Amino acid sequence: MLLLDGLLVRLGTFRLSADLTVPTGARIAVMGPSGAGKSTLLNAIAGFVAPEAGRILWDGRDLTPLDPGDRPVSVIFQDQNLFPHLSVAVNVGLGLRPSARLTPEEKARVGTALERVGLAGLGDRRPSQLSGGQQSRVALARMLLQARPVVLLDEPFAALGPALKAEMLDLVADLAAETGATLLMISHEPEDAKRIATDVCVVDAGQVSAPVATEALFRDPPAALRRYLG
Amino acid sequence: MARRAQPLEPLHWVGVAAVAVILMLSLGTLAAVAMRAEGWGSLGVADWAAVRFTVVQALISAALSCLVAIPVARALARRQFLGRGVLVTLLGAPFILPVIVAVLGLLAVFGRNGWVSQGLDLIGLPPVNIYGLHGVVLAHVFFNLPLATRLILQGWLAIPAERFRLAATLGFQPGDIARVLERPMLRAVLPGAFAVIFLVCLTSFAVALTLGGGPRATTVELAIYQAFSFDFDLARAALLALVQVALTVAAALLAMRVAIPAALGAGLDRAVERWDAGALVLRVQDIALLTIVTLFLLVPIAAVIVAGLGALPGLPASVWQATGRSLTVALGSAGLTLALALPMALLIQRLRGRAGGVLAEGVGYLTIAASPLVMGVGLFILLFPLVNPSDLALPVTATVNAAMSLPFALRALIPALAEAEAAYGRLADSLRLRGMARLRLLIVPRLARALGFSAGLAAAFSMGDLGVIALFADSEGATLPLQLYRLMAAYRMEDAMGAALLLMGASIALFWLFDRGGRLNAAA
Numbered sequence: 001m002l003l004l005d006g007l008l009v010r011l012g013t014f015r016l017s018a019d020l021t022v023p024t025g026a027r028i029a030v031m032g033p034s035g036a037g038k039s040t041l042l043n044a045i046a047g048f049v050a051p052e053a054g055r056i057l058w059d060g061r062d063l064t065p066l067d068p069g070d071r072p073v074s075v076i077f078q079d080q081n082l083f084p085h086l087s088v089a090v091n092v093g094l095g096l097r098p099s100a101r102l103t104p105e106e107k108a109r110v111g112t113a114l115e116r117v118g119l120a121g122l123g124d125r126r127p128s129q130l131s132g133g134q135q136s137r138v139a140l141a142r143m144l145l146q147a148r149p150v151v152l153l154d155e156p157f158a159a160l161g162p163a164l165k166a167e168m169l170d171l172v173a174d175l176a177a178e179t180g181a182t183l184l185m186i187s188h189e190p191e192d193a194k195r196i197a198t199d200v201c202v203v204d205a206g207q208v209s210a211p212v213a214t215e216a217l218f219r220d221p222p223a224a225l226r227r228y229l230g
Numbered sequence: 231m232a233r234r235a236q237p238l239e240p241l242h243w244v245g246v247a248a249v250a251v252i253l254m255l256s257l258g259t260l261a262a263v264a265m266r267a268e269g270w271g272s273l274g275v276a277d278w279a280a281v282r283f284t285v286v287q288a289l290i291s292a293a294l295s296c297l298v299a300i301p302v303a304r305a306l307a308r309r310q311f312l313g314r315g316v317l318v319t320l321l322g323a324p325f326i327l328p329v330i331v332a333v334l335g336l337l338a339v340f341g342r343n344g345w346v347s348q349g350l351d352l353i354g355l356p357p358v359n360i361y362g363l364h365g366v367v368l369a370h371v372f373f374n375l376p377l378a379t380r381l382i383l384q385g386w387l388a389i390p391a392e393r394f395r396l397a398a399t400l401g402f403q404p405g406d407i408a409r410v411l412e413r414p415m416l417r418a419v420l421p422g423a424f425a426v427i428f429l430v431c432l433t434s435f436a437v438a439l440t441l442g443g444g445p446r447a448t449t450v451e452l453a454i455y456q457a458f459s460f461d462f463d464l465a466r467a468a469l470l471a472l473v474q475v476a477l478t479v480a481a482a483l484l485a486m487r488v489a490i491p492a493a494l495g496a497g498l499d500r501a502v503e504r505w506d507a508g509a510l511v512l513r514v515q516d517i518a519l520l521t522i523v524t525l526f527l528l529v530p531i532a533a534v535i536v537a538g539l540g541a542l543p544g545l546p547a548s549v550w551q552a553t554g555r556s557l558t559v560a561l562g563s564a565g566l567t568l569a570l571a572l573p574m575a576l577l578i579q580r581l582r583g584r585a586g587g588v589l590a591e592g593v594g595y596l597t598i599a600a601s602p603l604v605m606g607v608g609l610f611i612l613l614f615p616l617v618n619p620s621d622l623a624l625p626v627t628a629t630v631n632a633a634m635s636l637p638f639a640l641r642a643l644i645p646a647l648a649e650a651e652a653a654y655g656r657l658a659d660s661l662r663l664r665g666m667a668r669l670r671l672l673i674v675p676r677l678a679r680a681l682g683f684s685a686g687l688a689a690a691f692s693m694g695d696l697g698v699i700a701l702f703a704d705s706e707g708a709t710l711p712l713q714l715y716r717l718m719a720a721y722r723m724e725d726a727m728g729a730a731l732l733l734m735g736a737s738i739a740l741f742w743l744f745d746r747g748g749r750l751n752a753a754a
Contacts, residue, residue, distance in 0.1 A: 046660060048656055068656070069664070070662065073660075075656075075660045077657065083654060083657070083675075085676065086671065086675070090671075098662040098664065100667070100671055
């Protein structure tokens, strides 16, 4: 269970506050207008931004003092998810060991993960030799090996076409189900949320709402969401 | 974005140690020197003459370089021709061309028995004399005209093409363009270019050693060397060293007030499309100028190549031994430059936006204003009680050279590191890439180009440097530039030409190998 306990982040004059609980295994779509604080929320959970007040807890453990790499959190960014100078296999292997020096058994697991996301045999390629969709799959394979209980998606599929994006979202949902991960993903499209999210958090004017079941939310959207959806 | 405060890692502490080493080499040696100096009263008439000469020659050299560079840069900016790229590259070459080689080339062209004098002799005129103020200025212009041209060319190319298009639709004549577009740019660029060249010429040693000398053409750096080597008057050398530092610090403070441009900016490979410069007289003017400048830069180098090729096979063994020593020094200096610069760049990146980062970066650029001869004298004073200084001639030379190359390395590494961290820092953080793993998997691959360039510059500079080594080396332990100078001093010009060709080849090869290696490793 992810608990944001009186969380307050201040960036210049911008303030973001959140006080909510995300149950383990939930898949949350974070929605709201641009500039409302969606990315800031994810950055705080990931550990890239230090909160001014409040705590972030996972299963009762306070994450606030931990470095990004030490948190039980894996992040997939909007872009720059792969090191372009390293092969696909090494990029994925970094999910197991930061030194990238893998045992034969770990190398086999990298191969299996690549197979799972549909990239069998492409381990020796450089990211630049892959299509955008394939690059996303590499990041997902790494996420699979990291097997951290919280997964944050900062719109990594925004540049993909609708069909490809839907395919990726389904893959994410499957992988999250396999590892039992709790998922928070930023989304601009109600369709994305309806496709894989169990719940939706609405971020508006620096305030994060508690998660509401997706179906119920879209049946009767709150004022902030209605304004956003237009 | 408010980043989380993180403790320094071991690599950052290496950076702190590097900062300490540079402080020791610059300020520590200066303190050692200051303790040996005995009051201002002991500066003689000749010493004040040296101070005057140093300032005057630097002023003239900087002014001439900038003045000539303006029309040359304008010609390069508005003309597109075959070989333009080669010419722009050639303008970067003096950075890695050993001073002593250029001096030898200039002697072959402008010397007493040079091509110009021989030509004058044919029509019954006396030969030109290259020694003295005008020789020193000639050599400084040879080195700094290309630098000034590149800096000013950057300014020209930084004027947006839209402005020239707008000027064309308004029917501007060349005079209008100069007034509205070009002069404001020159007012912004010229002070920086002038200051940099003035600073470079203030610390001139090898040029003054070979083309100056005598009471009327001695720089302070040369006077330090003479007080030290000929009279072994440590106190006077120390006093002169303090004068030299006062001069360079004053010039550096002045230079810092005007924006100092980056010396090796990229993107000079395009010409601005112009509609006002089509007149025949302007074309002829540009072509003539570019031809003269190209000849001025190329003919001395060609003279060394022509004269050196024949002498190469018969070079004495001492030259080959000196080459071996110089290669060792150059490689050691390149390694040391990176060993200092990379951890310092990491430290500066980590402390970005905090006072410590500004301080570390400031220390990194300190050696721009430092004088290698002062550093050498200081190290001599410090080491003399402990060891025989000539035993340490090569390591000391490599170390001082590395300190002098450091600002250029930092200039290349710091922005590259900032870029790599901005693009991939968060990904690396979230994957727990720290310490050596981060260095190996993120930083070295992303910085390969900048690292190769820095190492190449440091190696080429060290290979060709004639400075500190002259203070320390005995008759056995000369580097190639020093051996070359000794051949010149003994009037063995044929061997000197061969050695010069060897030295030039080695310097360029070192730069090319490292720079190329970095580029190849920077795949993807």
